[in-house]
Amino acid sequence: MSTRLFDLAKTIRSKNAGVDRITFDVIFADRAGYERVCRSGALSREAVCRIFGIAPDRITDHVHFDPALAIKFTLRRAAPSGSPGDGDIFGAQQYGPLLDLEVPQ
Amino acid sequence: MPVAIQHQRSANRTLRIVCPNGHLGFAPIKTGSFEIGLGCEPDLLCADSGSCDIGPGPLGADISGSPLAWQTHDLEQMLLGARRLGVPMIIGSAGDTGTNSRVDLYVRIIQDLARKHALPQFRVGWFHSEVPKSLLTQRLADGETIEGLDDRPPLDAATLDATDRIVAVAGVHPYMALLEDGAEVIIGGRSSDCAIFAAPAIRAGFPEALAYYYGKVLECASFCAEPYAGKESVLGEITAEDVKVTALLPAQRCTIASVAGHAMYERANPFYEHFLGGRLDMSRCVYEQYDERTCRITGPTFEPAGELRVKLEGAGKIGERFVGLVGVRDPYTIANVDGVIGWARTQVRERFGETGYELHYTVYGRDGVMGEREPLRHRPGHELCIMVQGIAPTRETAEEVCMTGLRQMFYARLPEVKGTAGGVAFALDEVLPASPAYRWTLNHTMRVEDPIALFPTGLVEAGI
Numbered sequence: 314m315s316t317r318l319f320d321l322a323k324t325i326r327s328k329n330a331g332v333d334r335i336t337f338d339v340i341f342a343d344r345a346g347y348e349r350v351c352r353s354g355a356l357s358r359e360a361v362c363r364i365f366g367i368a369p370d371r372i373t374d375h376v377h378f379d380p381a382l383a384i385k386f387t388l389r390r391a392a393p394s395g396s397p398g399d400g401d402i403f404g405a406q407q408y409g410p411l412l413d414l415e416v417p418q
Numbered sequence: 419m420p421v422a423i424q425h426q427r428s429a430n431r432t433l434r435i436v437c438p439n440g441h442l443g444f445a446p447i448k449t450g451s452f453e454i455g456l457g458c459e460p461d462l463l464c465a466d467s468g469s470c471d472i473g474p475g476p477l478g479a480d481i482s483g484s485p486l487a488w489q490t491h492d493l494e495q496m497l498l499g500a501r502r503l504g505v506p507m508i509i510g511s512a513g514d515t516g517t518n519s520r521v522d523l524y525v526r527i528i529q530d531l532a533r534k535h536a537l538p539q540f541r542v543g544w545f546h547s548e549v550p551k552s553l554l555t556q557r558l559a560d561g562e563t564i565e566g567l568d569d570r571p572p573l574d575a576a577t578l579d580a581t582d583r584i585v586a587v588a589g590v591h592p593y594m595a596l597l598e599d600g601a602e603v604i605i606g607g608r609s610s611d612c613a614i615f616a617a618p619a620i621r622a623g624f625p626e627a628l629a630y631y632y633g634k635v636l637e638c639a640s641f642c643a644e645p646y647a648g649k650e651s652v653l654g655e656i657t658a659e660d661v662k663v664t665a666l667l668p669a670q671r672c673t674i675a676s677v678a679g680h681a682m683y684e685r686a687n688p689f690y691e692h693f694l695g696g697r698l699d700m701s702r703c704v705y706e707q708y709d710e711r712t713c714r715i716t717g718p719t720f721e722p723a724g725e726l727r728v729k730l731e732g733a734g735k736i737g738e739r740f741v742g743l744v745g746v747r748d749p750y751t752i753a754n755v756d757g758v759i760g761w762a763r764t765q766v767r768e769r770f771g772e773t774g775y776e777l778h779y780t781v782y783g784r785d786g787v788m789g790e791r792e793p794l795r796h797r798p799g800h801e802l803c804i805m806v807q808g809i810a811p812t813r814e815t816a817e818e819v820c821m822t823g824l825r826q827m828f829y830a831r832l833p834e835v836k837g838t839a840g841g842v843a844f845a846l847d848e849v850l851p852a853s854p855a856y857r858w859t860l861n862h863t864m865r866v867e868d869p870i871a872l873f874p875t876g877l878v879e880a881g882i
Binding site: 323324328329330331332333334336338340342364365366367373374376378380381382383385387388389391392393394395396397398399400401402403406407409410 | 470471472473474475567568569570674675678679681682683684685686687688689703705731736739776778780786787788789790791792793794807809855856857858861
């Protein structure tokens with residue numbers, strides 16, 4: 314049985330990390346949910362590449378941050394934030410595809 | 419549980435700071451929790467006023483991203499509180515960008531407010547952060563490498579040439595110098611967020627590791643508390659052993675989860691914070707719930723830099739810009755919207771050639787927000803909005819590029835379209851002048867001998 318990430322995580326967000334990168338935080342309310350997602354690989358480097366259709370070298374950081382029960386990864390932007398054509402200067406609306414992510418049991 | 423720090427200091431020797439806003443001026447301070455903070459015996463009131471998040475335009479054009487009325491509102495709240503309590507007030511990265519003109523603007527606002535409220539005389543310290551291009555040209559000529567951050571290549575002459583304005587990001591040093599000089603209000607140029615709070619703590623003799631962590635946790639005000647609420651005040655307390663942070667809005671708490679979670683906010687890596695002078699390592703931080711609304715943090719470490727490197731931020735103008743919008747409802751046209759855009763691009767190319775302008779299409783309803791990262795771009799909505807941006811050296815050309823790129827979508831020749839009276843819908847049959855287009859040209863670091871050399875300081879009087 315699988316569950317949506319939306320139902321397991323407390324916070325799912327994205328935001329600029331400097332002008333050249335966007336960072337994603339998925340924060341869990343309880344250790345069980347955090348460990349389940351870590352274990353499942355639903356947010357592994359490979360999964361992130363698949364979800365966003367990007368090459369592995371676009372991921373600059375990918376960590377499991379135990380004190381905050383969080384999975385955090387960071388992507389290199391194609392062009393710096395606010396360059397003409399950038400649709401999200403703050404990088405704040407890039408997490409949408411994560412909400413419906415299926416997390417296997 | 420111990421007595422809440424909101425009511426009582428947790429040790430004999432402490433330094434308490436109230437931070438009312440994580441980006442002063444960007445949205446007004448909520449005054450209720452700030453008033454509560456003023457009742458908590460703060461030793462200083464500090465806030466950061468800058469951010470790169472607003473894009474390269476304000477730095478390039480040397481303007482604020484925030485309205486003067488909101489900047490004045492927030493400075494007035496803080497100034498009246500600080501003078502009433504007789505404690506210093508520190509603002510960093512004045513006016514969003516921390517350019518010289520923004521520092522001078524904030525100093526003027528402080529002087530005007532002091533006059534308006536007939537405040538007894540006090541000293542205002544300031545420092546500038548702008549770096550002249552000529553200095554970097556000289557460094558490059560001297561063979562110095564100005565390293566790129568975040569995978570950028572080292573700075574070259576062409577990139578420097580395409581840059582309009584540069585700020586260096588200060589550490590604690592100019593703040594400490596101004597406190598030493600007796601400044602009671604400090605208006606800082608561009609600086610590391612954490613330096614604004616760390617400077618008074620280091621000067622008061624608290625350990626550097628805790629002082630920098632203190633700055634890191636306080637700089638976004640209520641973003642380190644839960645539930646989510648912006649522009650509310652938080653109270654910080656540093657001792658020789660720990661840092662404590664407490665939420666001042668009655669509905670908020672600083673919890674282990676909220677404070678540890680904040681350590682990750684807006685940063686590629688949750689463990690390290692880099693600034694002029696060294697690096698804060700948060701990987702061994704221990705978080706404890708101290709009282710109901712307060713989180714206690716121990717264990718950060720500080721690694722002094724072997725070589726002093728200052729971060730440089732620079733923005734360069736690309737051109738003047740016009741913007742237009744169209745809608746699309748025909749399902750066939752939606753399915754072939756790239757063909758519509760392609761037709762319009764071809765018309766622009768025929769008129770203006772291949773280079774010397776930029777033309778951008780953002781297709782809302784398909785991938786306007788996420789662009790290439792959008793996994794659902796093959797499933798567009800039943801209607802689309804397309805934003806067209808035309809950018810060129812002059813306003814006249816930018817307007818015509820944009821108008822051509824917009825209006826030619828109306829005439830796009832799709833082979834099987836049934837609607838032959840116009841391919842797109844106009845809510846406004848016009849293009850609108852937008853702010854000029856800029857880009858971040860510098861995100862680099864440069865070696866310096868003296869951490870204060872790029873940041874000239876000064877003192878002026880305010881009040882009567």
